[in-house]
Amino acid sequence: MAPKKEPKQKIAAENRKARHNYFIEEELEVGIMLEGSEVKALREGRAQIAESYANVEGGELWLINGYIPAYDKAKTFGHDERRRRKLLAKKAEIAKLWQGIGREGATLVPLKLYFNEKGVAKLSIGIARGKKMADKRETEKARDWARDKARLLRDRG
Numbered sequence: 292m293a294p295k296k297e298p299k300q301k302i303a304a305e306n307r308k309a310r311h312n313y314f315i316e317e318e319l320e321v322g323i324m325l326e327g328s329e330v331k332a333l334r335e336g337r338a339q340i341a342e343s344y345a346n347v348e349g350g351e352l353w354l355i356n357g358y359i360p361a362y363d364k365a366k367t368f369g370h371d372e373r374r375r376r377k378l379l380a381k382k383a384e385i386a387k388l389w390q391g392i393g394r395e396g397a398t399l400v401p402l403k404l405y406f407n408e409k410g411v412a413k414l415s416i417g418i419a420r421g422k423k424m425a426d427k428r429e430t431e432k433a434r435d436w437a438r439d440k441a442r443l444l445r446d447r448g
Contacts, residue, residue: 303412304338304404311427313400313419317391322379323354323404323414328365333412335362338404345378345399345416347389352378354401354414378414391418 309315325333332338343357354376361369380388392399400419407413422430 299408301334301336301406302403303333303336303406304340306340306343306400306402308341309400309402309417309419311422311430313398313417313421314426315400315402315417315419316397317418318402318415319380319384319388319417320413320415321352321384323412324377324379325359325412326368326370328362328368328370329359330412331365332359332362332370333404334406335360340401340404340414343401345388345401347385347392347399350382350385352380352385352388354378357401357404378416388416388418396420 337360339358340354344355346353346355356373357376358373359370360372388399391397397418397420399416401414401416403415405413405415
């Protein structure tokens with residue numbers, strides 16, 4: 292049997308601090324409506340979603356404060372760098388997200404903006420709950436111990 296191939300995703304932007312600052316309860320992949328110059332700028336890989344968030348407004352899902360820089364070669368038909376971008380999801384998924392953020396302290400955090408194997412821009416968002424400082428220290432301690440344990444087993448094995 293042939294080994295499974297890894298999905299070929301080209302990551303355009305990643306929110307690395309999201310897993311440090313939040314407990315991610317559930318993840319969902321959604322599409323994103325982009326203009327032509329935004330797609331070209333994303334392919335250059337200079338976008339940022341670290342300070343952005345998603346919100347459900349009027350039964351629609353929106354990405355707010357996502358930064359996609361201007362594409363230099365798009366002279367007349369450029370785009371606004373921090374405009375609100377509509378996210379594409381099914382109504383049942385949007386209702387599920389709405390219920391998820393309805394709980395106290397939960398929010399929608401973008402985790403990763405990437406191109407899937409077909410070349411379509413996708414955004415991975417998560418229902419997140421904020422971590423306290425003690426939780427962050429505990430996570431860091433567990434990660435350090437796992438790294439030290441792997442090092443010990445590698446050296447003795």
